[in-house]
Amino acid sequence: MSAPAxxxxxxxxNDGSHKKKKxxxxxxxxxxxxxxxxxxxxxxxxxxGLVRAYLTRGSYHGLYYSIEKPLKFFxxxxxxxxxxxxxxIVPSSVVLTGFQVLSRVFLTWAVTHSVRExxxxxxxxxxxxxxxxxxxxxxxxxxxxxxxxLPYLIKWARYTFFIVLYPMGVxxxxxxxxAALPYVQKTGLYSVTLPNKYNFSFDYYTFLxxxxxxxxxxxPQLYFHMLRQRKKVLGHMEEYTKVE
Amino acid sequence: LKHYNDETAVVFFEVxxxxxxxxxxxxxxxxxxxxxxxxxxYPQWYPARQxxxxxxxxxxxxxxxxLQHLPVGTTATFYFRDLGAxxxxxxxxxxxxxxxxxxxxMFYFRVPFIYAPKYDFTTSKHWVVHLACxxxxxxxxxxLLETLFVHRFSHGTMPLRNIFKNCTYxxxxxxxxxxxxxxxxxxxxxxxxxxxxxxLIIFLFCQIGNFSIHIALRNLRPxxxxxxxxxxxxxxxxxxxxLLVSCPxxxxxxxxxxxxxxxxxxxxVAFFTLVGFIQMTVWAKGKHRSYLKxxxxxxPLRSPILPFIL
Numbered sequence: 001m002s003a004p005a006x007x008x009x010x011x012x013x014n015d016g017s018h019k020k021k022k023x024x025x026x027x028x029x030x031x032x033x034x035x036x037x038x039x040x041x042x043x044x045x046x047x048x049g050l051v052r053a054y055l056t057r058g059s060y061h062g063l064y065y066s067i068e069k070p071l072k073f074f075x076x077x078x079x080x081x082x083x084x085x086x087x088x089i090v091p092s093s094v095v096l097t098g099f100q101v102l103s104r105v106f107l108t109w110a111v112t113h114s115v116r117e118x119x120x121x122x123x124x125x126x127x128x129x130x131x132x133x134x135x136x137x138x139x140x141x142x143x144x145x146x147x148x149x150l151p152y153l154i155k156w157a158r159y160t161f162f163i164v165l166y167p168m169g170v171x172x173x174x175x176x177x178x179a180a181l182p183y184v185q186k187t188g189l190y191s192v193t194l195p196n197k198y199n200f201s202f203d204y205y206t207f208l209x210x211x212x213x214x215x216x217x218x219x220p221q222l223y224f225h226m227l228r229q230r231k232k233v234l235g236h237m238e239e240y241t242k243v244e
Numbered sequence: 245l246k247h248y249n250d251e252t253a254v255v256f257f258e259v260x261x262x263x264x265x266x267x268x269x270x271x272x273x274x275x276x277x278x279x280x281x282x283x284x285x286y287p288q289w290y291p292a293r294q295x296x297x298x299x300x301x302x303x304x305x306x307x308x309x310x311l312q313h314l315p316v317g318t319t320a321t322f323y324f325r326d327l328g329a330x331x332x333x334x335x336x337x338x339x340x341x342x343x344x345x346x347x348x349x350m351f352y353f354r355v356p357f358i359y360a361p362k363y364d365f366t367t368s369k370h371w372v373v374h375l376a377c378x379x380x381x382x383x384x385x386x387x388l389l390e391t392l393f394v395h396r397f398s399h400g401t402m403p404l405r406n407i408f409k410n411c412t413y414x415x416x417x418x419x420x421x422x423x424x425x426x427x428x429x430x431x432x433x434x435x436x437x438x439x440x441x442x443x444l445i446i447f448l449f450c451q452i453g454n455f456s457i458h459i460a461l462r463n464l465r466p467x468x469x470x471x472x473x474x475x476x477x478x479x480x481x482x483x484x485x486x487l488l489v490s491c492p493x494x495x496x497x498x499x500x501x502x503x504x505x506x507x508x509x510x511x512x513v514a515f516f517t518l519v520g521f522i523q524m525t526v527w528a529k530g531k532h533r534s535y536l537k538x539x540x541x542x543x544p545l546r547s548p549i550l551p552f553i554l
Contacts, residue, residue, distance in 0.1 A: 198510070
């Protein structure tokens with residue numbers, strides 16, 4: 001459910017709501033524009049990297065290695081977005097944003113990076129592609145919104161692509177976690193057993209299974225929330241011209 | 245609109261009630277006596293669910309507010325909000341505290357299906373585990389008795405969904421802590437008897453302190469009333485902390501759980517203490533702020549929960 005992290009941020013000025021948007025100051029806006037431009041560029045780099053690697057190798061396998069470093073860098077960089085909400089320059093919920101970013105970071109580091117054996121799985125490519133397309137659209141959406149010049153195409157893409165990308169990403173994520181399970185169980189990765197002086201235990205294997213189970217209630221909720229957002233935002237098509 | 249009866253000139257009010265969200269007119273009352281309490285208006289929902297306010301986004305009026313004394317003209321407009329299903333505070337407290345008491349004991353007595361079958365109904369060989377069970381049980385029995393006999397609640401009720409949220413929190417953490425403390429592979433504190441004795445002193449000190457504060461707060465308020473006064477230190481030394489802190493009940497509560505953490509040397513207990521501390525700090529800051537707003541002469545030296553720090 002971390003695949004497309006859309007639909008919760010309210011930076012879009014054309015939400016269909018009639019509230020006066022307070023918005024960040026000029027300095028904050030400049031910073032946010034730079035941030036979103038850099039992130040758009042970063043994910044474009046990843047996209048290009050994937051395409052080039054595919055053309056060079058001629059197969060889908062092992063493409064993860066060709067974009068491993070920029071993926072880690074730019075996905076981890078998204079942690080800043082939690083800060084943006086906390087400080088107030090972005091009008092989204094800290095909890096919601098935190099949850100989405102942390103689940104992405106969790107998949108990047110605690111699953112894909114940590115369990116070497118899953119890195120060559122095709123499921124990794126599935127969620128990496130979903131994330132890449134989603135993030136390119138999302139960050140360019142924010143950039144244009146901040147500049148008060150949002151092309152309808154970008155808005156449409158943001159609220160439409162998720163229909164396919166979200167389930168695609170979720171499938172990739174679940175399959176990857178599933179693939180990691182036997183290795184985690186065998187090596188006891190990130191697990192703590194009794195007895196120990198802190199009287200604490202943690203079974204990462206069980207934790208991963210619970211994570212997978214949590215997708216069942218969470219994914220439909222987020223998906224339908226975004227479908228509702230789509231109706232709200234794109235539903236007023238007749239009222240808006242093509243370029244804001 | 246003024247009507248006069250025969251003996252004295254009584255000014256009657258007109259009252260209209262609008263829905264706070266839709267602004268639909270819900271009902272209109274004329275010839276309303278000025279002494280009408282705002283808590284008796286709308287018959288369809290029981291009173292505890294009704295929120296009547298002067299401004300759609302404002303605070304609810306209290307049950308005791310009298311029409312005559314509100315800042316309204318002779319035609320008063322009120323806004324109504326349905327607060328949803330309600331449950332009494334006493335019910336919530338009793339349920340959320342009875343759970344941990346019973347759950348911990350289930351782990352202590354090693355009821356089947358928790359640990360490996362060979363441990364069923366055995367007891368721990370470590371004396372600190374027995375002590376911990378006594379302290380934990382004492383703590384929740386104290387809370388139950390205070391709920392029944394000591395606390396004077398400002399609000400009668402809270403939203404029904406709170407009971408599920410609160411019970412999950414208390415019962416969940418109780419089970420998590422109890423699992424490790426009563427586990428066959430439990431490791432007693434590193435510094436042994438010294439550590440446990442120190443921890444017990446801290447725990448008992450803070451339990452007495454917490455109780456003293458509850459009694460002091462109860463005595464501020466005459467029975468059946470909902471008045472608010474500034475709490476001050478009394479003859480009881482445990483209340484002298486009021487000089488430095490607005491909500492010493494939370495301070496002592498934190499202290500009790502720090503004691504329990506030290507006693508059991510158990511990381512889940514430390515987590516529980518931390519989460520509780522965060523929540524109590526939020527509450528203490530809110531309470532401190534409302535004290536400052538309500539009382540001009542509020543003592544400036546006081547901090548919400550930790551002297552000088554927080």
